[in-house]
Amino acid sequence: MYTTELGKNDPKAPVPIGQEDPALLEAFEARVAADEFIEPKDWMPEAYRKTLVRQISQHAHSEIVGMLPEGNWITRAPSLRRKAVLLAKVQDEAGHGLYLYCAAETLGTSRDQMTEALLAGKAKYSTIFNYPTLTWADMGAIGWLVDGAAIMNQVPLQRTSYGPYARAMVKVCKEESFHQRQGYEIMTVLAGGTPEQKAMAQDALDRWWWPSLMMFGPPDDNSPNTAQSMRWRIKRDTNDALRQKFVDITVPQAEFLGLSVPDPDLAWNADKQGYDFGAIDWDEFYAVVRGEGPVAKERMAARRQAWQDGAWVREAADAHAAKRAARIAA
Ligand code: FAQ
Numbered sequence: 001m002y003t004t005e006l007g008k009n010d011p012k013a014p015v016p017i018g019q020e021d022p023a024l025l026e027a028f029e030a031r032v033a034a035d036e037f038i039e040p041k042d043w044m045p046e047a048y049r050k051t052l053v054r055q056i057s058q059h060a061h062s063e064i065v066g067m068l069p070e071g072n073w074i075t076r077a078p079s080l081r082r083k084a085v086l087l088a089k090v091q092d093e094a095g096h097g098l099y100l101y102c103a104a105e106t107l108g109t110s111r112d113q114m115t116e117a118l119l120a121g122k123a124k125y126s127t128i129f130n131y132p133t134l135t136w137a138d139m140g141a142i143g144w145l146v147d148g149a150a151i152m153n154q155v156p157l158q159r160t161s162y163g164p165y166a167r168a169m170v171k172v173c174k175e176e177s178f179h180q181r182q183g184y185e186i187m188t189v190l191a192g193g194t195p196e197q198k199a200m201a202q203d204a205l206d207r208w209w210w211p212s213l214m215m216f217g218p219p220d221d222n223s224p225n226t227a228q229s230m231r232w233r234i235k236r237d238t239n240d241a242l243r244q245k246f247v248d249i250t251v252p253q254a255e256f257l258g259l260s261v262p263d264p265d266l267a268w269n270a271d272k273q274g275y276d277f278g279a280i281d282w283d284e285f286y287a288v289v290r291g292e293g294p295v296a297k298e299r300m301a302a303r304r305q306a307w308q309d310g311a312w313v314r315e316a317a318d319a320h321a322a323k324r325a326a327r328i329a330a
Helices: 001-004 022-033 046-065 069-072 080-105 113-120 137-157 164-193 195-214 226-231 239-257 282-292 296-309 311-329
Strands: 267-269 272-278
Touching: 046 069, 046 113, 046 226, 046 296, 069 137, 080 113, 080 137, 080 164, 113 137, 113 296, 137 164, 137 195, 137 239, 137 296, 164 195, 164 226, 164 239, 195 239, 267 296, 282 296, 296 311
Parallel strands: none
Antiparallel strands: 267 272
């Protein structure tokens, strides 16, 4: 895993981790503290570079794998309008993946390397995409909750310290906002529909609520990367802080729909001006992270198949680039 390798010295790295010139390190830390963006050609500590490649590539993989649960419903969307909207959303996710791969490539890791790390099980993608999409209401729940959680996490990333990542997030957040609204609109229609439609909406909320809370990552006291990432302003908020914000915003939305959040311990806490909520099943979270999610095998098989099917395109692009280079050289 990238993380376990983080502390080791990479022989290819220009300066081994932990042995950087203290003056360069101090200047870097001062720039970060002053909220300046770090750009691709700027000096940066190797651990900062590695953390960014890890987080941005995992984010990119999540966008691409995240196309699968919804892509599964494009042919079954209940009307032409719903089909067009869902198609546009899924295409947007592909775009997000591409901006993110490009942002990570500016740090010196190629897209092929990142994809190979994913397919070899060395890089992660969000746990949320290992759950199946069983009914049309899941399209509503994903837009509302999953894109809602993604926005909560990504709006602060517009101010992340690495320039290309921050700039990619600006466009991504605009599109995620549209995704969240289309999901909530599906839920509004279903929740206000027939008793069967409302039950379908409730069932989707029941299944997606807890996995959505897990998207924010482990609790802060068990999050190995948060402290350093906060110091380097890669992350602007902790996992628990964002999770709390998400709960506080989303519970009133569920109430407006007339649906109940599947948490008997959910209660408004006037002192903290936020909701108290029940214990998250962290055993389930870590099992899904380990690749034991309900449809994890199918997701990885789909990515492997797509990579294999696309081999001829990559070969053709390489051949074209080689011909072009030869023409220019001649
Ligand atoms: N799933 O120390 P931390 C979307 C891993 S995009 C899997 O707290 P960190 C759009 C973590 O990587 C959704 N693994 O780590 C969309 C680390 O393992 P590592 C993705 C997880 O990085 C919508 C270990 O646990 N968004 O949904 C998860 O400081 C609809 C320890 O954790 C992003 O990636 C998880 N949920 O904080 C698309 C946002 N949580 O790498 C299609 C950017 C944690 O050391 C349809 N990423 N882990 O081996 C981040 O903000 C951070 O990376 C966190 C994790 C907050 C995800």
